[in-house]
Amino acid sequence: MARTLRRPNFEIYAYVIVTIPDYQILKIFEQVAGGQEMMLVDGNGRIMAHAQRERMGERPTYLKEGSLNAQIVKIGEDEYLVSSRKLSVKDWRLVMLTPYEDAVHKLKTIFQSVFVIQLIAYAVFLLLLILLIRTFTRPLVRLGKLAHTVQRGNLEVRSYIQGSDEIGRLGSSFDQMLDRIKQMIHEITMEQSRKRKAELAMLQAQINPHFLFNVLNSIRMKVHRKGDQESAEMLLSLSRLLRMTIGHEDESVTLHEEVSTLIDYVNLMNLRQKEKAQLHVDIAAEAMFAQVPRFCLQPFIENALIHGLRQQSGTISLSARQAAPRTLEIVLRDDGAGMDEETLRKLRSNLTMAGAFQEEADLTPKGLRFTGIGTANVYERLRLRFGEAFVLIIDSEEGAGTTITMRVPLQEAGDPHV
Incomplete structure (x- = not known):
């Protein structure tokens, strides 16, 4: 290899020449050949360096100029793989000649090695995947067995x-x-x-109520045989009222039964006061057997007797009719003292309060009530049962009496209760 040395005016003043002895190249060929034939050829295809010195200067036909970098050639009876690489020194090339069978054998060995490595890697991956899945699914399997155990009752x-x-x-x-x-x-x-x-x-x-009913009936029969018809009727009313109060388990009764209870109640209340109150009943035929909650009218009758009529003579009117296809309208009127605007406003406010189970101590004298069921209690019970479909309207004028209008959704016997 040579290179010129020039001055700044490009005048050549010296040459640098580097030479490599051929035996060093041959020594390199012997070290890296490994059973392959290596040679250094020039641009004309002439061998410039070869492990066999006698071959230097030859021009093999398979090394003609312009040949491919890699090709298969036949030398004698054998095939060889010829590969070459162009060097930076002019157009020289480094050529390697490898027996084709050895090259193919090496490729097969590499392929087999890669296949075995892939197979081992796949097996290891599959094993790790199975272990990982078992780790994740073991709690689920445990839960499944536990659910089966619970299913058996444990x-x-x-x-x-x-x-x-x-x-x-x-x-x-x-x-x-x-x-x-x-x-x-x-x-x-x-x-x-x-x-x-x-x-x-x-x-x-239940033994005591039945015993009480039987005793009352026995007393009534004895009084009746002695000719005291009024006392016998009072005992009959008391017996029926007690039987309706503590002898029924159904929450709903027919309007006919409820009115019968009211008549018995008024008859008993008339015994306690000097002047008797009259109860006028006007029930339409289609409303007679309508289902209504038990004791939904008794508190209003009680208030009419105690507050409206003030335990004096007077008239209480009760009417009922079917106001709509599925609505029963019940109107209760008395000709008593009525209420002023402040008392009426307070009563309406008590009725509209949520959960207003109040005793109305400010309206009802102590000791004068037959039951503990107040008007607000009944209103709240009906609102819980029928919701917005239940309507209660109270109108009153001082000195002109009180009117109570109830609109209750009709229900058939056996309908579910709240």
């Missing part, structure tokens, strides 16, 4: 699965659900036990 088992992930939360929720179910079963068991005790107590308590 509520004492628990999963005890902890964690902040979805499976941990699912296990914790499952355990909490079992605890809640066990608690509910205990509560239901206790409730059923209390219910059985209450039923027994109720059965025992």
Whole structure:
């Protein structure tokens, strides 16, 4: 290799020449050949360096100028893979001659090695995947077995699965659900036990009412045989009123039964006062057997007798008719003292208060009430049962009496109750 040295005016003043002894190149060929034939050729295809010195200067036909970088040639009976690389020294090339079978064998060996490595990597990946899936699914399998155990009736088992992930939360929720179910079963068991005790107590308590009814009937028959018809009628009214009060379990009765109770109640109240009040009843035929809540009219009759008529003579009118296809209208009037605007406003306010179970102590003298069911109580009970469909209107004028209008949705016997 040579290079010129020039002055600033481009005048050549020296040459640098570097030479490499051929034996050093041959030594390199021997070290890296590895059973392959290596040579250095010039641009004319002439061998410039070869491990076999006698071949230097030859011009093999397969090394003609312009040949491809890699090709398969046949030398004698054998095939060789010829690969070459162009050097930066003029147009010289470094050529390697490899037996084709050796090259193919090496490629096959590489392919087999790569295939074995891929197979091993796939097996390791599959094994890791199975272990990972089993790690994730083991709690779910445990929960499945636990659910099957619970299905057989064992509520004492628990999963005890902890964690902040979805499976941990699912296990914790499952355990909490079992605890809640066990608690509910205990509560239901206790409730059923209390219910059985209450039923027994109720059965025992029924002896006294029946005994009382029988005694009252016996007394009434004796009074009737002695000719005291009025006292016998009073005892009959008392017996029927008590039977309606403590002898019925149904929440609803027919309007006919409710009115019969009101008549008995008025008859008994007339015994307590000097002057008798009159109850006029006008019930339309289509409304006679309509279902109404028990004791929905008695508090209003009681207020009419005590507050309106003030336990003096007077008239209470009760009428009922079907105002709409599914609405029963009940109107209750008295010709008593009535109420001033302030008292009426206060009563209406009490009725519209949510949960207003009030005793009306400011309106009702103590000791004069037959039952503890107040007007506000009845209003709230009907509102809870019928909702917005129930309407109660109270109109009153001082000195002119009070009018109460109720609109109750019609219901058939056996309808569900609230």
